[in-house]
Amino acid sequence: TQLLEQSPQFLSIQEGENLTVYCNSSSVFSSLQWYRQEPGEGPVLLVTVVTGGEVKKLKRLTFQFGDARKDSSLHITAAQPGDTGLYLCAGLDDKIIFGKGTRLHILP
Amino acid sequence: EAQVTQNPRYLITVTGKKLTVTCSQNMNHEYMSWYRQDPGLGLRQIYYSMNVEVTDKGDVPEGYKVSRKEKRNFPLILESPSPNQTSLYFCASSLLSNEKLFFGSGTQLSVL
Numbered sequence: 237t238q239l240l241e242q243s244p245q246f247l248s249i250q251e252g253e254n255l256t257v258y259c260n261s262s263s264v265f266s267s268l269q270w271y272r273q274e275p276g277e278g279p280v281l282l283v284t285v286v287t288g289g290e291v292k293k294l295k296r297l298t299f300q301f302g303d304a305r306k307d308s309s310l311h312i313t314a315a316q317p318g319d320t321g322l323y324l325c326a327g328l329d330d331k332i333i334f335g336k337g338t339r340l341h342i343l344p
Numbered sequence: 345e346a347q348v349t350q351n352p353r354y355l356i357t358v359t360g361k362k363l364t365v366t367c368s369q370n371m372n373h374e375y376m377s378w379y380r381q382d383p384g385l386g387l388r389q390i391y392y393s394m395n396v397e398v399t400d401k402g403d404v405p406e407g408y409k410v411s412r413k414e415k416r417n418f419p420l421i422l423e424s425p426s427p428n429q430t431s432l433y434f435c436a437s438s439l440l441s442n443e444k445l446f447f448g449s450g451t452q453l454s455v456l
Contacts, residue, residue: 266442271445277449277450278447278448279445280447284444324386328442330441330442331442332441332445336386
């Protein structure tokens, strides 16, 4: 059974700080996605990484796919209150497998 | 506007009273799926459909039914709801099964 472990489960930091959250698996995925879910809404795709070692940037968010395509990280620089939400990683092979998410709270 | 629409947003019902949660997408997507989201358990797939008239069980299908008679619609049916089906439900669609998922806004179901 393919599993995606996300860490930490919860993170509360001050506005302006940097942070990294992780998504790890023992399985290899063809690609990996990161979604953000805000209260009262469904998850929204932020990025898809496909190649081992790939790095993608979305403003202050940096996503990296591990060389072996088993893990990924999301780094946020100078976190803002608008970054608050549940961050979900999803591994793709013949189906999509979701991690349980990291709940991020940015304090103003 | 491209979207996945689910209704209702909130539903309170009693044990055993059949209900249907509707889901519709306007993007001509082949793939549609239902998830439930519970604290500590994350998103778990209930059923999915690769195309019209093709449906398959996900990870937690017990107590649920689905149908895919038209490409745009994928209703979730609870024939005899029980309290353990109290959850936040999401419908999602994508062009193909391993591509970007578009999610609806969710249906919060409470079964008393």
